[in-house]
Amino acid sequence: MQQEMTFAQALNEAKQVIVQQAARIKGDADKLKVQQELLVNQGATISESDRRIKEQTGDLERQAQEIRDLNARLHEAISGREQAETVINRQGEKITTLEHSVAELEQRTALQAEQIADLRREQESLQERLPSQEDDEALAAMAALLNKKVTAPLTSKSGPTMRIASEHAQAA
Numbered sequence: 110m111q112q113e114m115t116f117a118q119a120l121n122e123a124k125q126v127i128v129q130q131a132a133r134i135k136g137d138a139d140k141l142k143v144q145q146e147l148l149v150n151q152g153a154t155i156s157e158s159d160r161r162i163k164e165q166t167g168d169l170e171r172q173a174q175e176i177r178d179l180n181a182r183l184h185e186a187i188s189g190r191e192q193a194e195t196v197i198n199r200q201g202e203k204i205t206t207l208e209h210s211v212a213e214l215e216q217r218t219a220l221q222a223e224q225i226a227d228l229r230r231e232q233e234s235l236q237e238r239l240p241s242q243e244d245d246e247a248l249a250a251m252a253a254l255l256n257k258k259v260t261a262p263l264t265s266k267s268g269p270t271m272r273i274a275s276e277h278a279q280a281a
Contacts, residue, residue, distance in 0.1 A: 114122075240248065
């Protein structure tokens with residue numbers, strides 16, 4: 110059997126239900142505040158993360174551009190190095206050719222120096238054989254004596270006379 114409730118009991122019971130629901134509502138409100146603060150904090154964190162992502166994206170783009178620029182400079186440097194190596198190789202070949210030419214010229218110079226020394230020795234030998242200044246003077250004096258006409262007295266024409274062979278050939 111059901112007991113009938115008194116008005117005071119019903120009021121107490123309703124009051125307890127209201128207090129329980131008020132406590133539950135207050136707990137739910139506190140939870141909502143905490144969740145609201147969490148959402149605000151997460152929103153701020155998301156905004157900060159978005160800002161950092163944008164900054165990092167900009168940084169990555171700058172770094173990518175730097176890498177492209179460095180890559181281009183690297184290719185230029187490699188190309189320049191290859192060109193320099195080509196020039197160095199050509200110059201090395203020229204130097205080698207010039208060194209061979211110098212060696213040949215040195216051999217020729219040595220040979221010519223030997224020939225010049227031989228010619229000088231021959232010249233000295235020939236100069237030793239040439240008459241000296243005294244010999245030239247003595248020869249000149251003898252030639253002068255021979256060129257003087259001797260006038261001898263002609264005494265008789267009785268003997269045979271000498272003829273020069275060329276005169277004899279003309280007479281015949």
